[in-house]
Amino acid sequence: MAKKKITKEDISKLLNIHWNSVANKINGSSSFTVEEASQIRDAYFPEWKIEELFQKSADK
Known part of the structure; x- marks a missing residue:
């Protein structure tokens, strides 16, 4: 997300959730x-x- 400058707000708007x-x-x-x-x-x-x-970081 950081590399692409995608914020939690961007994702919340996409998904229509807080x-x-x-x-x-x-x-x-x-x-x-x-x-x-x-x-x-x-x-x-x-x-x-x-x-x-969506892999958990411990699994990577």
């Missing part, structure tokens, strides 16, 4: 739905496989 909800999902307090993950990938990271994009 930016705080996006922060919770990014931090692991809650999860992105498959549909949300797909929207984010399609809009901002089409070059990534969805499995790689």
Whole structure:
């Protein structure tokens, strides 16, 4: 996100949810739905496989 200058606010507008909800999902307090993950990938990271994009950092 930082490399592409994508903010939590950008993602919240895309998903039509509060930016705080996006922060919770990014931090692991809650999860992105498959549909949300797909929207984010399609809009901002089409070059990534969805499995790689949403892989937990401990798994990398």
